[in-house]
Amino acid sequence: MKKPEVKKMLSILKKEFPEPKSALNFSNPLELLIATILSAQSTDKIINEVTKELFRKYKKPEDYIKVPITQLEKDIKKTGFFHNKSKSLRGCCEKLINDFNGKVPDNLEDLVTLPGVGRKTANCVLGNYFGKPGIVVDTHVKRLSQRLGLTEQENPDKIEFDLMEIIPKKEWTDFSNRLILLGRKYCIARKPKCEECPLQKICPSAFNVEKK
DNA sequence: CTCCCGATAT
DNA sequence: ATATCAGGAG
Structure with missing residues (x-):
C-alpha cells in the first residue's frame, strides 16, 4: 500500500472508530x-468475565502472592494456558514488589523484563494507560497488516517496526486499537465481511479473501 | 519451532 | 473435527 492510500486508510479508520478504546476492563495500571x-x-469477552471476579479479590501485587498457586489457577482457568499464566502473574507481581517499588513501570525496557510480558503486552499498557505511543501487534494487527499490504513480514516484532515506519508516531496506539476493532467487526480471521468493510476499496486482498 | 490449553464459531 | 481467540517462554 502506497503513501496516499495509507493516509486514506487512516482517515477512514478514524471515521469508523472515532474513539478507539481498549475492550479490556481495568481501573488502574496493574489491572490493565x-x-x-x-x-x-x-x-476479551472471557477476560472481562474473569477479571470482574479477579480484581474484586486481588487488589495489590501482594494479593497475587499470598494465595496458593492452585487458587490463582482456579481463578483464571477460563482464560486458557492457566498454568503458565498463573506463574506469570505471580512472578510479575513479585518483580513489581522487589524491583519496581510495587508500581507498574512506564517504559518498555522495564516492562518486558516482567514474566509473561512481551512487546505486545508492554506496548498495550504503555499506550492504553501511560499515553505513550506504541504499536500493539496482536493477532488482529498482524492479520490485518498483512491483508492490507502494510507488511510482508510474519514475525510480530518485524511487523511492529514496519508499521512504525508507515504510521505517524502520535497515532500508534489509536491505530492499533482501530485495527483490532476492525478485525473484530469486519476483517474476521475465518470469514471476513469484505462487502461491509469500510476499507474494501483500498484493501489489496478484499476480493480474493471473499471469493476463496 | 514447540508447548501451553479453555471456550467458541464454523 | 478444526481453526481461532488482544502471546510468551524455553
Whole structure:
C-alpha cells in the first residue's frame, strides 16, 4: 500500500472508530497489565468475565502472592494456558514488589523484563494507560497488516517496526486499537465481511479473501 | 519451532 | 473435527 492510500486508510479508520478504546476492563495500571497478560490466545469477552471476579479479590501485587498457586489457577482457568499464566502473574507481581517499588513501570525496557510480558503486552499498557505511543501487534494487527499490504513480514516484532515506519508516531496506539476493532467487526480471521468493510476499496486482498 | 490449553464459531 | 481467540517462554 502506497503513501496516499495509507493516509486514506487512516482517515477512514478514524471515521469508523472515532474513539478507539481498549475492550479490556481495568481501573488502574496493574489491572490493565494483568488483563493483558491473561488475554493471550483468549477473547476479551472471557477476560472481562474473569477479571470482574479477579480484581474484586486481588487488589495489590501482594494479593497475587499470598494465595496458593492452585487458587490463582482456579481463578483464571477460563482464560486458557492457566498454568503458565498463573506463574506469570505471580512472578510479575513479585518483580513489581522487589524491583519496581510495587508500581507498574512506564517504559518498555522495564516492562518486558516482567514474566509473561512481551512487546505486545508492554506496548498495550504503555499506550492504553501511560499515553505513550506504541504499536500493539496482536493477532488482529498482524492479520490485518498483512491483508492490507502494510507488511510482508510474519514475525510480530518485524511487523511492529514496519508499521512504525508507515504510521505517524502520535497515532500508534489509536491505530492499533482501530485495527483490532476492525478485525473484530469486519476483517474476521475465518470469514471476513469484505462487502461491509469500510476499507474494501483500498484493501489489496478484499476480493480474493471473499471469493476463496 | 514447540508447548501451553479453555471456550467458541464454523 | 478444526481453526481461532488482544502471546510468551524455553
